[in-house]
Amino acid sequence: MRQIVLFVVKNKNFLLFLLLFCFSLGTTIQSHIFHRNSFINSANWLTGGIYGTVADISGYFSLQTYNERLIDENARLREQLINTAGTATDSLVIDTIGQQEKYRLYKANVYKNSYVAAKNYLLINKGATAGIKKDMGVITSLGIVGIVENTSDNYAMVQSVLNTNSQVNASLKNTRHFGTLSWNPYEDDYQHVQLTDIPRQAPVKVGDTIITGGMSSIFPKGILIGTISSFSLTESKNAYIIDVKLSNDxxxxxxxYIINNADKKEIEELEDTLQNE
Amino acid sequence: MNNAVVTLTIRFLVLVLFQVALLNHMTVHILGDTNPYLYILFIIWYPITDSDDRLIFIFLSFLIGLSIDLFSDSGGIHAASSVLIGYLRKPYMRLSFGVGYEQQAQKLSQSSYAQRFIYLSLMIVTHHLTMYSLESFSFASMGYVLQKTLLTSLFTLILVLLTISIFSKKQ
Incomplete structure (x- = not known):
């Protein structure tokens, strides 16, 4: 017993180091395996509050950009409104129960954003109390941003499309060929993502628009992702690997905006019954 | 509360806030994108004392790394690499300043340029190499890890040297 105590006292520095090092290795491995940050994340009152203060101050420097984006978006929406106003719709809708909106949009302010690491996350200032839930899609007027991964009461963490775990269903705008959008930090930079699994038959041209595919319940169909900057065939020559330049900065x-799909629960339940059989 | 504890606490808080509020947004776009990590200056510049304080020092190294992790949603990569250089600081100091550095109670700003450069490079490169290895977590991306390590180390080194020369007291 005395020997053990003496050993601990003698090597206390090394033992403390070992303990702390193993703890941090554990949390690192956890974040790699389970694709989420369990408890070491910035969606809490302390880090969220500090980032909020910083965002309040630094927000002023980008006001001009944000205003221009808003005006652009307003112009686009007004254009749609004017053009649809003249067209006569079908005279009478008998069944109004099915007329509820399928998608609801919440707005939020980005408190923290990163794009240099291999796993990038955003912190937004809306959380569970505002109705934000895991796996909701996050977009701006320019295109997609990511998917909500974790929520606390007042904050939510968003997995950026610039994250090695990110997988988004995407399709070509002209045709309906769809594939998977992912990001590789070793090859791509923060402006480019990769679209894979587009079959060889698809007509692909540089400059073509890529939109969300609508195959998942996270993003509705038709949200802008970006344009094709280059493409090549895979080694087996049956699918394309497409480099997509993100339309979003x-x-x-x-x-x-955070997208809530009202039918999501129903879709997931249906998928679950299929898997269980 | 004595003076040294207050100074260290302020230094800890200022470095964490400076890192997460400013430096994490100051991306350097040369040969890839990197952020310099100035917060390890806390570990590098911790006052040299006798071995009794080492336990606290190792824990503080871990704590500053964990704080950065908490802010940047990076799992535990900063905590792991910070506690590693916290533990390795003593052998590194022996290596760069010679065995008798504890008796001389030497200040970092009073050492020669060569000694200071060796010490800083050892600390910074060890930290960044550990951090990027843990971040990518695969042997397949060794090229990426090395490139990022070298690049970021360079920027961190410049920033650390600048900060030391600004804040060290003139004799």
């Missing part, structure tokens, strides 16, 4: 996000 991921270094300056500012304000975001």
């Amino acid at each position: 991921m270094t300056n996000v500012g304000y975001v």
Whole structure:
């Protein structure tokens, strides 16, 4: 017993180091395996509050950009409104129960954004109390941003599309060929993502628009992702690997919309019954 | 509360806030994108004392790394690399300043340029190499890890040297 005590006292520095090092290794491995940050994340009152103060101050420097984006979006929406106003809709809707909106949009302010690491996350100032839940899509007027991964009461963490764990269903705008959008920090930078699994038959051209595919319940169909900057065939020559330039400026996000799909629960339940059989 | 504890607490808080509020947004776009990590200056510049304080020092190194992790949603990569250089600081100091550095109670700003450069490079490169290895977590991306380590180390080193020269007291 005395020997053990003496050993601990003699090597106390090394033992403390070992303990703390193993603890941090454990949390690192956890974040790699389970694709989420369990308890070491910035969605809490302390870090959220500090980031909030910083965002309040630094927000002023980007006001001009955000205002221009808003005006652009307003112009686009007004254009749609004017053009649809003249067209006569079908005279009478008998069943109004099915007329509720399928998608609801919440707005939020981005408190923290990163784009240099391999796993990038955003922190937004809306959380569970505002109705934000895991796996909701996050977009701006310019295109997609990411998917909600964790929520606390007042904050939510968003997994950026610039994250090695990110997988988004995407399709070509002209045709309906769809594939998977992912990001590789070793090859791509923060402006480019990769679209894989587009079959060889698809007509692909540089400059073509890529939109969300609507195959998942996270993003509705048709939200802008970006344009094709280059493409090549895979080694087996049956699918394309497409480099997509994001339409969104991921270094300056500012304000975001969070999409809530009202049918999501129903879709997931249906999928679950299929898997169980 | 004595003076040294107050100074260290302020230094800790200022470095964490400076890192997460400013430096994490100051991306350097040369040969890839990196952020310099100035917060390890806390570990580098911790006052040299006798071995009794080492336990607290190792814990504080861990704590500053954990704080950065908490803010940047990075799992535990900063905590792991910070506690590693906290533990390795003593052998590194022996290596760069010679065995008798404890008796001389030497200040970092009073050492020669060569000694200071060796010490800083050892600390910074060890930290960044550990951090990027843990971040990518695969042997396949060794090239990426090395490139990022070298690049970021360079920027961190410049920033650390600048900060030391600004804040060290003139004799």
